[in-house]
Structures are given as C-alpha cells and as structure tokens.
Amino acid sequence: MKIIVVAIFAAVGFGSAAEAQDLTGAQMFRQNWTSAETASDGLGPIFNEASCHACHWFGGGARIRVRRDGEVAGAGVLLRHTFVDGKGDPHYGVQLQNKAVDGVEPEGVADMSALRVADGLTRFLASVRFTSGPGRTAGITMSLRAAPALDSTALVAQVSAAAIVAGADSQDKNKDGISGRIHLLQVPGKKPKIGRFNWKATAARVEDQVANALWFDMGLTSPAHPAPQGECTTRQHDCLEASGSQSPDLAVDFDGNKIAGLADHVRSLAVPPKVPEPPQSFADAKCSACHTPYMKTEDGGSVALYSNLLLHNMGEGLTSYGGEGSASPTEWRTTPLVGFRGKLPDHRYLHDGRAANIDEAIRWHGGEAKTSRDAYIALSASEKLKLTSFVLTLMSSMPVPPQGD
Ligand code: HEC
Numbered sequence: 001m002k003i004i005v006v007a008i009f010a011a012v013g014f015g016s017a018a019e020a021q022d023l024t025g026a027q028m029f030r031q032n033w034t035s036a037e038t039a040s041d042g043l044g045p046i047f048n049e050a051s052c053h054a055c056h057w058f059g060g061g062a063r064i065r066v067r068r069d070g071e072v073a074g075a076g077v078l079l080r081h082t083f084v085d086g087k088g089d090p091h092y093g094v095q096l097q098n099k100a101v102d103g104v105e106p107e108g109v110a111d112m113s114a115l116r117v118a119d120g121l122t123r124f125l126a127s128v129r130f131t132s133g134p135g136r137t138a139g140i141t142m143s144l145r146a147a148p149a150l151d152s153t154a155l156v157a158q159v160s161a162a163a164i165v166a167g168a169d170s171q172d173k174n175k176d177g178i179s180g181r182i183h184l185l186q187v188p189g190k191k192p193k194i195g196r197f198n199w200k201a202t203a204a205r206v207e208d209q210v211a212n213a214l215w216f217d218m219g220l221t222s223p224a225h226p227a228p229q230g231e232c233t234t235r236q237h238d239c240l241e242a243s244g245s246q247s248p249d250l251a252v253d254f255d256g257n258k259i260a261g262l263a264d265h266v267r268s269l270a271v272p273p274k275v276p277e278p279p280q281s282f283a284d285a286k287c288s289a290c291h292t293p294y295m296k297t298e299d300g301g302s303v304a305l306y307s308n309l310l311l312h313n314m315g316e317g318l319t320s321y322g323g324e325g326s327a328s329p330t331e332w333r334t335t336p337l338v339g340f341r342g343k344l345p346d347h348r349y350l351h352d353g354r355a356a357n358i359d360e361a362i363r364w365h366g367g368e369a370k371t372s373r374d375a376y377i378a379l380s381a382s383e384k385l386k387l388t389s390f391v392l393t394l395m396s397s398m399p400v401p402p403q404g405d
C-alpha cells in the first residue's frame with residue numbers, strides 16, 4: 001500500500017507507535033490519518049473520512065445544507081445498508097464506504113436529496129452510485145445516519161446503569177402508551193452490556209464507540225477491532241489484497257492508550273449544563289416521559305440530560321428499514337436534549353438530519369410519541385414557541401468547543 005507521509009510524521013514515518021503516542025487526544029481527533037505499511041496498516045483500505053474532525057467538526061456533528069433544487073450537501077452523513085434483521089450487505093458490509101486508498105475502488109457514492117412531504121416536513125432520500133462490486137442486492141435496505149454533535153456524550157457516560165434500568169417499561173405496565181426498553185448488547189461469552197451511545201444505543205462505552213468509529217468509518221484497527229481489512233468483506237478481493245499481509249500479529253493502529261486518549265478528548269467536549277425549568281407544556285405533552293430531565297449518575301449525583309437513554313418505537317415515519325443489534329427499524333434511543341448543537345451552523349436534527357429545526361423534529365415524532373406530538377400540535381402558536389425556545393435553550397446550554405489549536 002502506498003505511503004503518503006504527512007508533515008507531522010515526516011521524520012520517523014507514519015505509524016511509529018512512539019510518535020503517535022505523543023499526540024494529545026485533541027490532536028488525534030483532528031489528525032488526517034493516512035495509509036502506511038510500517039508498524040501498522042493505517043487508514044483504509046476503504047473508509048468514509050480520514051479524521052474524526054471531518055464528520056464531528058470541532059466536536060460537533062454533521063453539517064448539512066439543503067439546496068433550493070432539493071439536493072442535499074452534507075459532511076458527516078453515513079449510509080447503512082443492511083437486511084431488515086440488521087445483517088450487512090453480503091458484498092459491501094453494513095456501511096457504504098465512499099473513499100478508498102490508492103489502487104482500491106471505493107464502494108460507491110450516496111446522493112442525498114430532500115423530498116417535501118405533508119405539513120411542510122422534509123424527508124431525506126438516498127440513492128447510491130456504486131463504483132465497485134455487483135451493485136444493489138435485493139432485500140437490502142438503505143438508511144442515512146448523521147454524525148451527532150458530541151455534546152451529550154460525556155454526560156451520558158456518567159449515568160448509572162441502575163437509573164437506565166429503573167426507567168424501562170418494556171411492557172408498558174403504567175399504561176401511558178410509552179414503553180421504553182433497554183438496548184442490551186450481546187457480547188459472546190460475557191454479560192450483556194447496556195447500550196447508551198449512538199442513535200440506536202448500539203455502544204456501551206465511549207471507548208467502544210471510538211474503536212467502532214476508527215474501524216468502520218476510517219479502517220483503523222484497535223484491540224477491539226484488530227482485522228486490518230476493516231469493513232471490506234471476503235467478496236471484496238482488491239480491498240482484501242490491499243490490506244496487506246494481514247499477518248495476525250500486525251500491530252494495531254490504536255492501542256488501548258490511544259483509544260483512551262481519544263475517549264478522554266470526546267468526554268472533555270461536554271460540561272454539565274445549567275438549565276432553566278421546563279414550561280408546563282413539556283410535562284403536559286408528555287415530552288418528559290422519554291426526555292427525562294434529570295438522570296442519576298454513577299457517583300450518586302444527578303445530571304440534566306433530558307433523555308432516559310431507552311429505545312422507543314417512533315413509528316413508520318422515522319423507520320430505518322433495517323434494524324441494528326436488537327433495535328428494530330422503528331426504534332431509536334431518546335436523544336438527550338442538552339448540549340451546544342443549537343449554536344452550530346448547518347446543524348440539523350433527528351438521526352438523518354432531516355429536521356431543519358426543533359418544531360420539525362417534534363412533528364416527525366410518531367409511534368409511542370404520537371400522543372405527545374399531537375399534544376404539541378394542539379398547543380397555541382405562542383405555547384409552541386415557548387416549548388421550542390426552551391428546547392433550543394437546552395441545546396445551547398453548553399459552550400461550543402474552541403475552534404482552533
Ligand atoms: C464518516 C463520518 C464519521 C467519522 C469519520 C467519525 N464519526 Fe463518530 N459518528 C458518526 C455517526 C454517523 C455517528 C452515529 C452512529 C450511529 O448512530 O450508529 C457517530 C457517533 C459517534 C459517537 C457517539 C456519540 C453519542 O453520544 O452517542 C462518538 C463518541 C463518536 N462518533 C466519536 C467519533 C470519534 C472519536 C471519531 C474518530 C475516531 C469518529 N467519531 C469518527 C460519524 C462519524
């Protein structure tokens with residue numbers, strides 16, 4: 001594989017463990033990784049972006065612009081392609097990688113467009129121009145995922161497992177029409193873990209998601225994901241070849257220390273927010289049944305989060321068509337509402353970024369949240385404004401991370 005030497009590694013060559021160890025978490029987050037054949041195999045063979053920063057701009061999320069002709073330009077949006085049960089495409093795997101190192105064809109490019117639907121809402125459509133392989137497989141579903149702002153991640157990490165368990169009501173015993181459930185992640189040979197990160201609560205710890213991101217989005221290895229071929233499947237021959245000797249004792253790109261450094265940086269992005277009291281309509285419309293204002297933390301305190309971290313059926317309007325783990329296509333984790341995303345330019349809401357503002361995000365709620373949405377729609381214009389302004393205050397309750405070195 002071709003070596004592209006970047007300035008910071010010029011003296012010793014990329015991948016020198018000692019050199020990369022010296023990078024701070026913030027620097028690793030910003031670093032544009034490259035492919036290499038030295039200590040580790042480096043970026044790729046296939047990947048989405050070469051840095052965390054490309055998708056999580058200064059710790060924020062996807063930046064999405066909808067043009068007047070309906071075309072959507074976005075940085076930080078991924079395409080998942082799976083069967084309904086969550087199994088990946090037999091050729092392309094679970095995620096479309098739109099970039100590749102020299103000599104390997106990328107899988108394809110997702111074109112996004114915005115479709116106006118009823119009530120002035122916008123839905124995002126994706127179509128893929130495959131640039132390698134057999135093209136679309138029958139039965140494969142496609143769904144977009146916007147990179148979330150990393151503004152609630154640190155707080156979510158602090159919530160006690162007992163508090164998440166206490167909020168679950170999978171059988172809807174209290175008969176309020178809302179039945180949140182825990183996303184239990186099965187780990188072969190180990191106790192299942194409680195998922196709390198990502199749109200469908202598919203990761204249990206910040207470190208786990210850092211390792212997932214490195215491997216799925218960038219083709220970089222770690223102890224949790226040591227396979228050098230990254231997300232290329234056994235059917236993708238050029239990709240497998242390019243991943244090199246695939247020697248099982250090949251050093252991983254990111255050892256435990258580097259993963260911890262990145263995770264610490266991610267956790268440093270959020271600070272405990274000071275939040276105002278919600279307006280009466282927040283409780284009356286049952287927003288608080290899912291967006292639980294405070295959650296108990298592991299250290300016995302509590303944190304304003306506005307999420308119960310549980311999965312809810314949000315109706316067909318928000319389906320992903322394919323499931324993930326045990327989360328069904330219509331199930332999503334209640335999104336914490338505190339953060340700094342409300343202050344970010346080109347930030348949009350919901351799992352694929354289809355909602356331009358908070359009003360639209362609420363009007364997409366369905367399934368278990370349908371009664372809540374209808375209660376919102378029934379509010380007077382001024383009460384609606386009061387509620388959406390309150391949510392925007394929550395989403396602007398943290399300082400935006402510094403944009404510089
Ligand atoms: C190609 C775009 C892309 C890149 C590159 C990327 N991410 Fe993400 N990130 C996403 C998307 C999309 C999600 C949501 C995934 C999901 O819901 O399954 C996400 C989710 C996360 C989350 C979960 C946040 C939460 O609170 O739920 C963390 C943490 C994270 N990424 C960290 C990182 C780090 C660290 C890197 C670099 C090693 C990185 N990401 C690289 C797109 C990206």
Ligand code: HEC
Nearest residue numbers: 285287290312332333334335349350351361368369372376
């Ligand atoms: C049944 C549980 C439930 C109820 C009730 C509920 N929500 Fe949500 N909310 C969710 C889930 C799950 C998501 C994530 C959906 C997605 O991204 O597809 C979400 C997403 C949101 C978002 C978008 C956040 C972002 O950053 O993308 C906002 C804003 C929001 N809810 C506000 C409200 C308000 C206000 C109410 C009350 C009128 C409410 N919700 C009622 C579960 C609920």
